[in-house]
Amino acid sequence: MKIAVYGASGYQGKLVLAELAHRDIDMLLVGRNAARLREAATTVGTAVGTVDAGQRVADTDDHDRLAAAFRGCDAVINCAGPFTSSGPAVVRAAIAAGCHYVDTAGEQLYTKAVFDTFAGEAERAGVTVVPATNDGCVPGDLIAHLLAERVQPIEEITVSHFIVGGGGFSRGSLRSAVETIDAIKAGGLSYDGDDWRTGTPARHATVTLPDAPQPTDVVKCPLSEVVTIPRHIEVRHVESLVDATVGAQLGTPLTPQIIDSLPEGPTEEDRRTQRFTYLIDVVSHDDQSARGIIRGHDTYGITAVIAVEAARRLVTDGAKPGVLAPAQAYDPTSFLTFLAPHGISWTITVSNTPTPQQ
Ligand SMILES: NC(=O)c1ccc[n+]([C@@H]2O[C@H](COP(=O)([O-])OP(=O)(O)OC[C@H]3O[C@@H](n4cnc5c(N)ncnc54)[C@H](OP(=O)(O)O)[C@@H]3O)[C@@H](O)[C@H]2O)c1
Numbered sequence: 001m002k003i004a005v006y007g008a009s010g011y012q013g014k015l016v017l018a019e020l021a022h023r024d025i026d027m028l029l030v031g032r033n034a035a036r037l038r039e040a041a042t043t044v045g046t047a048v049g050t051v052d053a054g055q056r057v058a059d060t061d062d063h064d065r066l067a068a069a070f071r072g073c074d075a076v077i078n079c080a081g082p083f084t085s086s087g088p089a090v091v092r093a094a095i096a097a098g099c100h101y102v103d104t105a106g107e108q109l110y111t112k113a114v115f116d117t118f119a120g121e122a123e124r125a126g127v128t129v130v131p132a133t134n135d136g137c138v139p140g141d142l143i144a145h146l147l148a149e150r151v152q153p154i155e156e157i158t159v160s161h162f163i164v165g166g167g168g169f170s171r172g173s174l175r176s177a178v179e180t181i182d183a184i185k186a187g188g189l190s191y192d193g194d195d196w197r198t199g200t201p202a203r204h205a206t207v208t209l210p211d212a213p214q215p216t217d218v219v220k221c222p223l224s225e226v227v228t229i230p231r232h233i234e235v236r237h238v239e240s241l242v243d244a245t246v247g248a249q250l251g252t253p254l255t256p257q258i259i260d261s262l263p264e265g266p267t268e269e270d271r272r273t274q275r276f277t278y279l280i281d282v283v284s285h286d287d288q289s290a291r292g293i294i295r296g297h298d299t300y301g302i303t304a305v306i307a308v309e310a311a312r313r314l315v316t317d318g319a320k321p322g323v324l325a326p327a328q329a330y331d332p333t334s335f336l337t338f339l340a341p342h343g344i345s346w347t348i349t350v351s352n353t354p355t356p357q358q
C-alpha cells in the first residue's frame with residue numbers, strides 16, 4: 001500500500017508522515033515546494049528514524065501534474081489547508097488518479113462542497129472520498145451513529161467541542177479560520193428538517209459537561225459533523241457548538257503578519273498537556289435523551305492517527321465508491337475501538353444509564 005500526502009511540508013502533514021512511518025506504510029510526499037518537502041522528510045526522518053519516501057512537486061493549479069503525482073498511489077491524505085481555496089483541486093486530482101481520498105479539513109463549508117461537487121465523479125471513478133478525517137468529525141460522526149441505533153426517532157443532535165490547554169492552534173488552523181471567518185462569525189450551517197441552512201439561531205446557549213457543577217456558555221461554530229451526521233441519520237435538527245471563549249478567539253482573526261510570526265504549532269509538550277471533550281447529545285421526539293462522550297488529548301496527533309487509519313481502511317477493507325461520511329465508510333465500533341490505545345475514551349449514556357465502552 002502506498003499513500004500520498006499532499007501538504008506534506010506543513011505541521012499536520014509532518015505528523016501524518018511520522019504516523020505513516022510508525023505504521024510502516026509506504027508514502028509519497030507531495031506539495032508545491034520541493035525545498036520544504038525535503039526539509040519535512042529530514043525533520044520527520046530525524047524524529048522517527050528514517051523517511052524513505054519519494055517526493056513530487058505539484059501545484060493545485062496544474063491538474064494534470066497533480067493527478068500524475070498521485071498516480072500509482074492507493075490513497076491521498078490531503079493536509080494542505082486552508083482547504084476552501086485549494087482543497088477541491090486536490091480532490092479532483094485524486095479522483096482522476098484513481099486514488100481514495102481523505103483530508104484533515106475542519107472547514108465546514110468545504111466539507112459540504114466536497115459532498116455536493118464530487119459524489120458522482122467519485123462514484124464513476126470507483127473511489128471513496130471521506131472529507132474531515134480529523135480529531136472531531138470522525139469520532140463524533142461514528143458515535144452519533146451508535147446513539148441513533150439506540151434512540152429513535154430523533155428530534156435533535158447537538159455536537160459540542162471543549163478543549164483545554166495545549167498551546168492553542170497551529171498557524172495552518174489560524175489561516176483556515178481567517179479564510180472562513182464569515183462562516184465562523186455567522187455560526188455556520190445547521191441542519192433543519194431536510195436541508196442545511198445558514199442563519200438559524202442556536203437552540204442551546206449552554207451545555208453541561210460531565211461532572212461539571214454548572215453549565216458552560218457555548219456559541220454556534222461551523223463543525224463538519226453537521227454536514228456528515230444527516231447523511232446517515234434521520235434527524236430534524238443538527239447544530240454544532242464550542243465553548244464561548246474558543247468561539248470568541250476564532251471569531252477575532254489575527255492578521256497574516258501576526259500568524260506568520262507565531263510558532264508553526266503546539267510543541268510536543270503542549271500537545272501532551274492538551275485535553276479535549278467532545279459531546280454528542282441526542283434527543284428523541286418523545287424526549288428520550290442519549291449522550292456520547294469522547295475524551296482524549298492532542299488534537300493534532302490524534303488527527304494524524306485518524307487520517308492514516310481512515311485512508312488505510314479505505315485501501316484494505318474498501319467502502320462504497322462516492323463521497324461518504326465516516327459512519328458510511330467505517331464500522332463505528334471497530335474504528336472507535338482502534339482509537340482507544342491512542343488515548344481516546346468514549347462512553348454512551350441512554351436516558352441516564354451509562355454504558356462504558358472503553
Ligand atoms: N479538527 C480540525 O479541524 C483540524 C485538525 C487538524 C488539522 N486541521 C487542518 O489541517 C490544515 C493544515 O494545518 P497545518 O497546521 O498543517 O498548516 P500549515 O503548517 O500551514 O501547513 C499547510 C500545508 O499546506 C500547504 N499549502 C497551503 N496552501 C497551499 C496551496 N494553495 N497549494 C498547495 N499547498 C498549500 C503548505 O505548503 P507549503 O509548505 O509549500 O507552504 C503546507 O504544506 C489546516 O487547515 C487545519 O485547520 C484541522
